[in-house]
Amino acid sequence: xxxxxxxxxMITASIARRKSRMLVALLAVTVGATILAGLVMVYxxxxxxxxxxxxxxxxxxxxxxxxESDGMTIEEIQDAIDEIDAGVESDIEYCYESATINDAPIIxxxxxxxKTYATSPYWQIDxxxxxxxxxxxxxxxxxxxxxxxxxxxxxxxxxxxxxxAVANGVNLNGEIEGKxxxxxxxxxxxxxxxxxxxxxxxxAEDMESLIGAELTYDVAELRVNADAQELQEAADKxxxxxxxxxxxxxxRITESQTxxxxxxxxxxxxxxxxxxxxxxxxxxxxMTAVVTERRREIGLRKALGASDGSIMLEFMGEGLLxxxxxGLLGSFLGFGFAYLVSTNVFNxxxxxxxxxxxxxxIVALAVTALAxxxxxxxxxxxxxxxxxxGE
Amino acid sequence: MFLRMIAGVLLRQKGKMFMIAFxxxxxxxxxxxxxxxxxxVGDKVNAExxxxxxxxxxxxxxxxxxxxxxxxxGASSVPASYLREDELGNVKTIFWxxxxxDFAPFIEAHVNANGQxxxxxxxWYNHHLSLPTGEELDAGVVSMRSWWDxxxxxxxDESVAAxxxxxxxxxxxxxELGVSxxxxxxxxxxxxxxxxxxxxxxxxxxxxxxQIYAPLDLVQELxxxxxxxxxxxxxxxxxxxxxxxxxxAKDPTKLTAAQYETWYCTAYVSSICYQLQEVITDSVAKAxxxxxxxxxxxxxxxQLLMLLITVLALVGSALGISNLITASVMERSxxxxxxxxxxxxxxxxxxxLLVEMIIVAIVGGAVGFAVGxxxxxxxxxxxxxxxxxxxxxxxxxVVVLVIVVTLxxxxxxxxxxxxxxxxxxxxxx
Numbered sequence: 164x165x166x167x168x169x170x171x172x173m174i175t176a177s178i179a180r181r182k183s184r185m186l187v188a189l190l191a192v193t194v195g196a197t198i199l200a201g202l203v204m205v206y207x208x209x210x211x212x213x214x215x216x217x218x219x220x221x222x223x224x225x226x227x228x229x230x231e232s233d234g235m236t237i238e239e240i241q242d243a244i245d246e247i248d249a250g251v252e253s254d255i256e257y258c259y260e261s262a263t264i265n266d267a268p269i270i271x272x273x274x275x276x277x278k279t280y281a282t283s284p285y286w287q288i289d290x291x292x293x294x295x296x297x298x299x300x301x302x303x304x305x306x307x308x309x310x311x312x313x314x315x316x317x318x319x320x321x322x323x324x325x326x327x328a329v330a331n332g333v334n335l336n337g338e339i340e341g342k343x344x345x346x347x348x349x350x351x352x353x354x355x356x357x358x359x360x361x362x363x364x365x366x367a368e369d370m371e372s373l374i375g376a377e378l379t380y381d382v383a384e385l386r387v388n389a390d391a392q393e394l395q396e397a398a399d400k401x402x403x404x405x406x407x408x409x410x411x412x413x414x415r416i417t418e419s420q421t422x423x424x425x426x427x428x429x430x431x432x433x434x435x436x437x438x439x440x441x442x443x444x445x446x447x448x449x450m451t452a453v454v455t456e457r458r459r460e461i462g463l464r465k466a467l468g469a470s471d472g473s474i475m476l477e478f479m480g481e482g483l484l485x486x487x488x489x490g491l492l493g494s495f496l497g498f499g500f501a502y503l504v505s506t507n508v509f510n511x512x513x514x515x516x517x518x519x520x521x522x523x524x525i526v527a528l529a530v531t532a533l534a535x536x537x538x539x540x541x542x543x544x545x546x547x548x549x550x551x552x553g554e
Numbered sequence: 555m556f557l558r559m560i561a562g563v564l565l566r567q568k569g570k571m572f573m574i575a576f577x578x579x580x581x582x583x584x585x586x587x588x589x590x591x592x593x594x595v596g597d598k599v600n601a602e603x604x605x606x607x608x609x610x611x612x613x614x615x616x617x618x619x620x621x622x623x624x625x626x627x628g629a630s631s632v633p634a635s636y637l638r639e640d641e642l643g644n645v646k647t648i649f650w651x652x653x654x655x656d657f658a659p660f661i662e663a664h665v666n667a668n669g670q671x672x673x674x675x676x677x678w679y680n681h682h683l684s685l686p687t688g689e690e691l692d693a694g695v696v697s698m699r700s701w702w703d704x705x706x707x708x709x710x711d712e713s714v715a716a717x718x719x720x721x722x723x724x725x726x727x728x729x730e731l732g733v734s735x736x737x738x739x740x741x742x743x744x745x746x747x748x749x750x751x752x753x754x755x756x757x758x759x760x761x762x763x764x765q766i767y768a769p770l771d772l773v774q775e776l777x778x779x780x781x782x783x784x785x786x787x788x789x790x791x792x793x794x795x796x797x798x799x800x801x802x803a804k805d806p807t808k809l810t811a812a813q814y815e816t817w818y819c820t821a822y823v824s825s826i827c828y829q830l831q832e833v834i835t836d837s838v839a840k841a842x843x844x845x846x847x848x849x850x851x852x853x854x855x856x857q858l859l860m861l862l863i864t865v866l867a868l869v870g871s872a873l874g875i876s877n878l879i880t881a882s883v884m885e886r887s888x889x890x891x892x893x894x895x896x897x898x899x900x901x902x903x904x905x906x907l908l909v910e911m912i913i914v915a916i917v918g919g920a921v922g923f924a925v926g927x928x929x930x931x932x933x934x935x936x937x938x939x940x941x942x943x944x945x946x947x948x949x950x951x952v953v954v955l956v957i958v959v960t961l962x963x964x965x966x967x968x969x970x971x972x973x974x975x976x977x978x979x980x981x982x983x
Binding site for chain 1: 570573576577580581583584587588591595599602603605606607611700701702703757758759760840841842843844845846847848851852855856858859860862863866867869870871873874875877878880881882884885929932933936937938970
């Protein structure tokens with residue numbers, strides 16, 4: 164029989180015969196490895212996942228027309244969006260125009276209202292978003308000011324800027340020439356607690372028919388899943404590539420996100436480090452206890468003439484085998500934990516880090532090896548006769 | 555005799571017992587640290603989220619509509635109504651006063667600066683408040699506009715008397731006027747005009763970049779609105795909204811008495827708004843949904859994340875402890891065999907082992923609790939720059955955890971060992 168075969172048989176037989184103890188050791192290593200893999204994976208993925216949550220605060224980048232242009236066309240905006248490498252979660256374009264209701268000035272905003280679900284999830288609407296042509300969403304302040312309820316009809320008048328210039332006279336009916344009237348039905352009242360409450364929102368198509376021209380947009384809001392630095396880089400790129408668009412970071416959102424996110428990452432990092440350190444020590448003490456128990460066996464082997472080296476080799480072999488199996492099991496269980504966290508907390512899947520499997524196994528091997536060396540060395544140092552006598 | 559045997563084991567097997575106590579201490583410290591952090595993380599993150607600015611604005615009834623409309627027309631705006639400055643102190647007297655971490659009054663005036671029409675805003679910067687409750691607080695825009703970058707010069711400092719006659723200018727306006735920090739700016743308001751030194755230029759990334767910020771009193775004098783303010787921004791720690799608070803936000807009078815009580819005494823953003831309206835005459839307190847709702851979502855997620863990590867750490871330390879105890883009980887099969895051989899009852903042996911383990915667990919648990927609380931403080935100071943409060947829930951949880959884990963680790967092992975034939979065990983098989 165070859166030496167290596169014999170060695171392997173000794174190790175497996177030892178594990179098989181001492182099932183319950185080995186199970187204890189394996190369990191310890193597996194738990195340690197699971198926690199290592201799970202926490203590291205959660206820590207690694209957290210900034211991205213939490214970053215998505217922060218998008219709820221609203222747009223972190225806006226496009227406004229550059230100094231030399233009056234408004235942005237949808238093509239220009241699309242070109243600018245294409246320049247951003249990071250994921251653009253959502254975008255919405257607004258076109259603001261002054262109009263009047265019974266000669267009282269208002270601001271009408273034209274946009275693709277369907278997109279507001281994604282860009283402004285915090286909007287609370289009493290009623291519905293406009294879905295048919297001729298419907299308008301009214302900000303709460305304006306609704307109170309004009310006493311509007313859902314279902315009411317409101318006449319909005321628009322005076323084209325060029326018409327205003329020539330209409331220096333008022334015709335016999337007291338009407339300014341060129342003024343466009345259109346009736347809108349209130350489909351919903353908007354409550355945000357912010358400046359949006361002061362506006363009227365209509366669909367982009369209605370806006371076009373109201374002003375009688377193709378829309379150019381005044382503001383585009385974007386929610387980009389990126390940190391402040393990446394955003395700044397994207398903004399610089401856009402300023403160079405698309406002349407009509409001037410990108411700006413919404414500092415309130417980007418700066419605050421950086422602050423809060425770095426705190427949260429630091430929290431999870433510290434928790435991970437402390438947990439790992441403590442669990443690894445626990446794993447080591449358990450392994451130590453399992454090995455110490457076998458002092459008698461070590462003494463017997465020495466008495467039979469085994470060298471210290473061969474005893475160490477065998478114990479290490481056993482320990483490393485357990486470490487390997489535990490590490491492998493642990494890295495998958497750890498992924499299970501990370502997956503659980505990500506589906507329960509963030510409602511999204513997690514990216515599996517293949518590199519974590521070898522890392523987990525190596526750490527598990529190192530901890531078990533370290534935990535074996537000390538007690539085995541202590542046992543081999545002692546006179547076998549004393550150990551066998553049980554002293 | 556029983557006591558002497560236990561004392562004997564604990565003294566003679568010092569090394570082993572120390573190792574068990576050490577492991578239990580590690581497990582207990584991990585449990586303590588994680589539980590303490592988990593219970594406190596909500597408050598801590600809530601405070602961090604305040605960097606997003608205020609979540610409540612208090613304005614006079616109808617004022618904002620008028621102001622918005624005037625802006626459309628491009629005329630100089632005179633809001634129809636104001637709030638009273640002397641009522642500001644009431645903000646810190648409401649039921650949820652301790653949840654209000656910051657607030658600042660604002661007054662807006664349309665002035666002419668170096669020949670250009672601009673909006674000038676008066677506010678607090680680091681206004682020191684000594685409240686009747688004994689609380690000391692520095693409130694104002696320095697903390698409520700934490701995302702502003704002062705690109706030149708410095709913030710206005712209210713503790714410096716000379717700063718009462720100085721101003722800060724937005725970066726866009728500074729460019730337009732060609733002024734920088736240290737220059738003086740000629741400002742003429744509706745009542746008064748004068749020349750004021752610019753102490754700093756800020757970049758806000760919004761409309762404020764085209765405005766002038768000055769101390770509250772200065773703007774009031776310039777525009778002749780002494781004792782009046784146009785809005786108050788409030789930063790409050792709030793509980794995430796639920797169905798009750800949404801229902802209450804629409805109309806609190808429609809709630810039943812019990813519901814009203816619950817709502818009023820919970821720190822929902824809507825109940826804080828309601829209480830603010832009660833103490834400030836003719837005001838409307840509005841929740842900024844964008845901030846309030848996002849805060850709630852992020853808070854929930856963080857707490858859930860910490861809960862799951864805590865559960866993993868607890869399970870890990872529980873398995874670690876019970877593992878070691880199992881291993882160390884099994885290790886003593888010879889001793890137990892010997893006890894059985896000389897006629898000890900199973901029950902006596904179990905009692906002996908259990909009492910030993912529990913003594914070790916209590917010692918280890920107590921040490922672990924102290925160390926774990928230390929770990930929690932390290933986390934608190936490193937991450938949040940403040941101490942972690944010890945929730946009263948943590949102590950019983952850790953005690954129960956340690957006892958259950960110790961028993962769960964020792965009982966199965968003791969039963970296995972007792973089942974062994976003493977002759978065989980002593981023979982060493």
